[in-house]
Amino acid sequence: MTSRTGLLFALPLAALPCLAEASELTGVWARGDGKAQVRVDRCGDDLCATNIWVKPGTRHEKVGDKLVMDVEPVSQSRYEGKARDVRRGLTYSMEISLDGAAMRTRGCVLGKLICKSADWTSMN
Known part of the structure; x- marks a missing residue:
């Protein structure tokens, strides 16, 4: 996963019922x-995914x-x-799919011409 999409997993929301x-x-x-x-938490009305650990040497x-x-x-x-x-x-378009403790994220730029996906496992 590239740096531009390193956090494209998860996450967050803006003022939705x-x-x-x-x-x-x-x-x-x-x-x-x-x-x-990453830790995904509410940040105001949104969700924020914040890197809490990065493997040494990761560019x-x-x-x-x-x-x-x-x-939503x-x-x-x-x-x-x-x-x-x-x-x-x-800014990316974002898609998130959940399946139990597994999550897949897909982030795209340039009208979905360039996309990256990542798989995630819950540590909770």
């Missing part, structure tokens, strides 16, 4: 490649990098919306 439903997204998640862990990612998400449920286990990478100033 369904915000409570997003509670299944909150907590600590480990990225499938073993190079990062372009830092502890503290934050992704602010405005996503489109089905029982799927969320869609936008995510903003605070440090890089980039």
